[in-house]
Amino acid sequence: MARKKRSGGEVSAGSMADIAFLLLIFFLVTTTIASDKGLAISLPPKPDPNEPPPDIKFNERNIFKVLVNSQDRMLVEGEPMDDASQLRDMIQTFVNNNGRDPESSDNPQKAVVSFKTDRGTSYERYIEILDELQGAYYDMYSKRMGLTVKEIREINDQEPSVQDAYKELKKELPMNISIAEPSKVGGGS
């Protein structure tokens, strides 16, 4: 079979760039880069009405109290303090006390950071302090594991063996941040 010799067998690709540009501009305009990052917490389960709440006696020394009132002023272990950035060091010394200081925690498993706000506390302040509280624990984890804080927070991207080691560490040094129900003293809705 004799083939016809075609002269213009090529598709002109010169306008390809223009078409692609048009699409590109469309997506540029409609894009909102997903900001699906945030502070993760897990709420306590709903109390079972059939079972009375377990009577856990916490020794006073094992609780690190952070209170915030409706004016966004903070009370840490009974002392007024306004600079949230100091919390990190305070929590680390509190958790790693291991019974040395009789006023501070017995051991990391028992140590609990209690964070209580008022209904009138601003969300901004709440996030600022919660960020510091979680940061204190992530700092400790990163020191113990020899990873950066970022690698700790994105632990699911790591090797399974590293993840197991992290789970073990979490048993030894649990992130006990208790977020209490806000009080109603300062009003606000």
Added chain:
Amino acid sequence: MSKFKKKTSASQDIPTSALPDIIFMLLFFFMVTTVLRETDILVEQNLPRAEQLRKMQKKSLVSYIYIGKPRDTEKYGSEPRIQTNDVLITTDNIVQFVEAERSKLSEAERNQITMAMKVDDEAKMGIVSDVQQELREANALKVLYNTPPETGAVE
């Protein structure tokens, strides 16, 4: 001198044959990262910034709750309100909303539902905790406070 003369004879056109490829690469990047806006947000959303952020593992498990002062204050008042999907709701409807969102997931994933809260920084803790109480009621215990990263944060 003859060496220099040779250069002038070289073509001065920039090769543009690779241009479509480059543009396509950019195009694909934006196509992949794009999220077409699904909901009209009726409340103000100035999210506070934080450092200790964690990524959400699976986007399909996430449902959003928006809290903030309504943008249209004449219609909805100036008190912070709760928005889910396209409507403003009260705390009583949250359990219902969670159940509706949960029914969209497959059987195995239902207990992993994560509620992402996007709360305006001017909102008070009162409304946030009311929502959380309802979430406990609905047994959706995984909560994520959506926050953009701190500017100039160190990793």
